[in-house]
Structures are given as structure tokens and as C-alpha cells.
Amino acid sequence: MSEEQYLAAYDPRAYPAVAVTVDVVTLTIREGALHLLLVRRAEQPYADFWALPGGFVRPAEDLDAAAGRELAEETGLGGEDLHRVHLEQLASYGTPGRDPRMRVVSIAYLAFAPDLPEPSAGTDAGEAEWLPLAALPSRRLAFDHERIVADGLERARAKLEYTPLATRFLGEEFTIADLRAVYETVWGHPLHAGNFHRKVLSVPGLVESTGATTEHGGPRGGPRARLYRAGDARLLHPALLRPATEETAR
Template identity: 65%
Template sequence: MTTVGQPGGDTPGGTEQAWLAAYDPRAFAPIAVTVDVVALTIRQRADGGGKALHVLTIRRGGMPYEGFRALPGGFVRAAEDEDLGQAAVRELAEETGLSALGAAGEGGAPEADSAPSDAPAPRLHLEQLGTYGTPGRDPRMRVVSVAYLAFAPDLPEATAGGDAAAAAWLPVDALDPSELAFDHARILADGLERARSKLEYTALATAFAPPEFTISELREVYETVWGEPLHAGNFHRKVLSAPGFVEDTDTTTARGGARGGRRARLYRAGGASLLHPALLRPSREENQ
């Protein structure tokens, strides 16, 4: 500690005062850290209008934004040495009862993808989305919120372990952004864009599908997340041409479509996490 003015680093460290403050954050950084989760799944619309991308929301029971919908989330439990990703899993479990899920892809960095190692099909994909800490985003105090993005296959009603009245899956296209508390509309929008983009170059679409699925079901995942129809024949060929995307089970569905049709072959998720070649979205007009 000689001529150092602002060594910075992970702590203040510079002046003696700042150094001491580092040992007592209570006197230095009154910032709360929370975790919010954008949990996405594909399920039937409640009004029977076919399948749609749904996001898990809870209804707020207190001020501020009382009565608004919000993303599930809550404080990181620092006293229990809880990791950020663990906190996200816990919040999700409290709202949906989906515990005992092998959360894949958890890591400090948002881009860190899961290496499936040996588990054939991780049941839940979780990745860091981003951190939102604009002053004033919570009217009460300074809150920095680490947002996570979760991809889940169709789950039981979102109330098993949590509060039945508050939690609900809502179709993202029928959700009024102004209905969401805090800056959760922004977080949701970022999560949706990330999800849509990730389907292009990763095999994560399988995380929305049951353990065994047909190519048509996989296509439905893409169509639902991207919100546009895809050419069935070309999609089929492209999926099978990407090595490791899907793996043949040598079985077929028990019967064809409701109104006739051939039995479809069943596949499970393959070992690859990155798609090569990628499945790019159509309709990417001009940029800028």
C-alpha cells in the first residue's frame, strides 16, 4: 500500500477508508441483490387456441405494484451461501414445485452452455440472462437483479409447491407489458429475444420438448417460439443434417395424426449443444 491511488480490483482497496468499508458493506453499499427468472414453456392455450409460448408469472400481493404480475424471484440468501443459479432454481421450485430437476447450463456467465456430460436429456435448461440495476427500478431502494432464463418442457400447473392463486403460466403474446411490475417487461423482452436467438444456433429446442419427440413436434417448438410457420420438408432435412441435434430411437408414434397420416419416427435429444449448420430464422430483413 505505497503509492497506490485507485488499485480498484474487486474491492475498493484504494484508500484506507474504502478498504475498511469493504469489510463492512452495511456501511458502504446498501444494495439488495435479487434473482428473477424468465421461465418459458410451450403449452396449450387456456382458451383452446392451440399451442403458445408461456411465461411463468406471479401476482404481487404487496406494495409496490400491488396486484401487478411479475416474474418469480426474490432475494439471494447470502447467509446460506447460496449461489445465484441456486437461488434461481429455488425461486422456480417455490412457484412451480419442479424440484429435483437437473438444472443444466448454470454458470457465472450467461453464454456458458451446458455440457450434457452423460445425462441424456437435462430436464431444465437454466442460463443467466443479464443483470438489471438501474437506480429507481424499485421505488423503495436500490435493487440489483440478476435475471435467469429457463427453458422447460410442458409442466404441470404452476402451483405444485408454491402459492396456487399467485402463480400462472401466461401466453407471452397475450400479456400486456404494462401489466408487469418493475422493469420486468424489459427483462421478459430480453429473455424472449435470447430464447429466439438461441434456438438458431443451439440444440435447446429439445428442452421444450418431451424426452421423445417427433420432428413435427420439434418444428412446432420452433414455430411457436419464433411465431412463424416453417417449411415442414426443409425443416425435417435440416434437423437431420445437423450432427448430434437429434438421435433416432428406432420407434414411432403409436398412431398417425388425428385426421389420418403416417406414423412419425421418434427422436430424443442428441449430444450436441451447438448446431452446425445453424437453423436460422427466416425474415431477417435488412439490419439497422
């Protein structure tokens, strides 16, 4: 039997229907705290529960494109603005019964960027908000999104150890103190300023000097701080380990 004959005789209805969705764990730093983008569901199932931005993948749509579309719908970002958002595939979730409607497999994504705008709820959401991570226990999450959020947060924390993605939370120019604040916020641990400064400058390609300084000195009248930009490193060697990871490695 040729491929053409096989496809002509093939009946997809002979197999159980399985739908594919995308869900996006979107993180940003606002007012010095890590925030997560959530939407309140306006429709069943899980009406009035909070959930990650997401939805069904369209028949002719690539997975990455579907994740970008859902993110754009909830953040108002579009076109060139989406290029400044780091977006990567996180994991797949397909436990039977995770969605009461039918068998649904979700491909989850992790996204983060600086200065993301106020969200605007999509067509199937009652409202959308940036929620501080510290307030997450106050929200009832739909489906298995609590697990997905936990996995996304751990991925983000780990990525900051061995990749330069912390710089994606910042603008084009930043100080080492600005970078340290990102690590402290995402990891949830205070860091020794001097030690962090030495470690960052010892990692090849993590940052590079712009040759400029801040316009003003520190809050106590100290010298102006040097400005840096993201370097060309893709992996950090040596890695910048979380305090908890450092203790385990000893």
C-alpha cells in the first residue's frame, strides 16, 4: 500500500480525541518584587478560578506561535515588543483528568522580561493581573496550574545560575547592583554585595562595561556606579549558584 493510499483510508476518528493547549508562566519584576501574570477564568470549567494565560492550539499553528499569541493577548504586547520577551518551552503536562472537558495535553512555556505592561484580559477571562509571588497562596488556581507555576519558578531560578538570562529582566544598561537585585528577587535570598560583584566580573561574557557611569552617586553620596550591558555568553562558567545550592554542593 502506498503512502497516498494509506492516508486516503486513514480515519482519525478511530482514535480517542486529544486536544493540545499552551500555558505560559510569565514573570516580571515590578516594584522590586517578582510578579506572575494570572487571569481569572470567566467560563467553565473552573469559572472564577485563576489560571495561567493559555488556550487551545489552532489547527495550523506552531506551538511557539500559539504561546506568543496567548502572551500577546494577555499583555498587550505585539510585533517588535515580543522580541524583548524571553520565551522558552518549559514542559508538557498530560495527566488524564487534568481537564474535565476531554483529554488535554498542555505544552507549558516560561516567559520573562522587564517592564511588561498592565495586562488586559482576553476573550475568555474575567480579568488579568500581575500578582506578587508572595500572594500566590491567596489564589485558587485552575487545572494543574499550581504545579506548572512551581516548575516554571524553579526553571527560572535555575536558569539564572548557569545562563545570563538575569540580564533579560533589565534594560540595555544596568549596574551590578541592578543585576544583584534581579538575582535576589528571583532567588528569594539576599546576596553579599561585594562577593556578588566579584563573581559577576569573573564570569567571562556575562556582562561588559559600557565605559559610562550613572549620572548620580549612591544614596549616601558615594561614587557614581559603572554601567554594564549584557555580554555574549550563552552559558556561565563558573556558574552563579544560589545560596541553598552552594550549601548543598559543599
